[in-house]
Amino acid sequence: DQQVKQNSPSLSVQEGRISILNCDYTNSMFDYFLWYKKYPAEGPTFLISISSIKDKNEDGRFTVFLNKSAKHLSLHIVPSQPGDSAVYFCAAYANFGNEKLTFGTGTRLTIIP
Amino acid sequence: GAVVSQHPSRVICKSGTSVKIECRSLDFQATTMFWYRQFPKQSLMLMATSNEGSKATYEQGVEKDKFLINHASLTLSTLTVTSAHPEDSSFYICSARDGQGATQETQYFGPGTRLLVL
Numbered sequence: 001d002q003q004v005k006q007n008s009p010s011l012s013v014q015e016g017r018i019s020i021l022n023c024d025y026t027n028s029m030f031d032y033f034l035w036y037k038k039y040p041a042e043g044p045t046f047l048i049s050i051s052s053i054k055d056k057n058e059d060g061r062f063t064v065f066l067n068k069s070a071k072h073l074s075l076h077i078v079p080s081q082p083g084d085s086a087v088y089f090c091a092a093y094a095n096f097g098n099e100k101l102t103f104g105t106g107t108r109l110t111i112i113p
Numbered sequence: 114g115a116v117v118s119q120h121p122s123r124v125i126c127k128s129g130t131s132v133k134i135e136c137r138s139l140d141f142q143a144t145t146m147f148w149y150r151q152f153p154k155q156s157l158m159l160m161a162t163s164n165e166g167s168k169a170t171y172e173q174g175v176e177k178d179k180f181l182i183n184h185a186s187l188t189l190s191t192l193t194v195t196s197a198h199p200e201d202s203s204f205y206i207c208s209a210r211d212g213q214g215a216t217q218e219t220q221y222f223g224p225g226t227r228l229l230v231l
Contacts, residue, residue, distance in 0.1 A: 004156065034218070043117065043206060043222030044157075089157070100172075101147075101220070103156040 003027045004092050006104035014112050019077040021107050023090035026071065030092035030102070035064060035075050038087045038106070047088075048075070080111045115141050117209050119223035126197055127231055134192045134226045136207035142187035143209030147220070148180070151204040163190055197230045204228075 005024045013019040023033075031052040036044035050057040050064045050073065057064050063076045077084055087106045116139040126132050136146060145164050149157040161177075163169040163184035171177045181193040190209075194201055206225040 002156070009154070036222075041122070041224055043119075043208070043224045045222070046218050046220070049218060100159055100162075103149075103158075105154065105156045 004104040010108040012110045016079045019080045021075040029094040036089045115221045117223040123227040125229045132194045138209040141211045145210040146190040147208045
């Protein structure tokens with residue numbers, strides 16, 4: 001049962017344009033969401049997060065949007081840079097309970113120079 | 114930022130043998146460490162959570178007698194895959210949570226260990 005889904009396994013975006021990565025979840029108990037970035041042969045690194053009490057969080061070129069009613073979140077990267085090429089995972093957890101992180105399957109983003 | 118190392122980065126072993134994977138937090142003390150497994154084109158699945166000095170908590174469906182976890186110090190956790198079989202071939206990744214003001218953002222991941230069982 002995949003509670004966090006990233007339906008696009010890959011995405012290619014021209015350098016300088018906006019990259020939009022999507023994530024859907026099914027568990028209504030999730031109330032905190034995170035995005036991780038992973039380069040080959042390295043572990044995921046934390047990128048940005050959002051609490052369910054917000055609908056937007058921005059950090060430089062990265063913005064995460066949360067639509068609770070649709071159980072959907074997205075990560076926007078603008079402008080996209082070649083160094084953004086990586087696999088992006090969204091993850092979620094419930095603040096109450098064991099705080100276990102549940103990950104999506106990842107989206108491989110390729111920025112085309 | 115905080116660094117978590119894993120050793121080995123990849124290992125090939127024969128069916129029936131045991132393999133030990135080490136996870137170290139290099140510049141912080143990790144009160145909690147997590148072990149994940151990732152099969153191709155699937156998400157990272159949490160296998161177990163270990164707290165220093167206590168027994169690991171395993172996720173449903175993970176055999177604790179097959180995947181032995183030891184978290185003997187605040188900087189080291191080990192995962193031993195006992196009597197490995199080809200279906201155990203996977204990418205194993207650990208993470209460590211910095212004990213200082215621990216939140217999910219302070220969970221740092223290792224680079225992973227690719228295990229191939231022949």
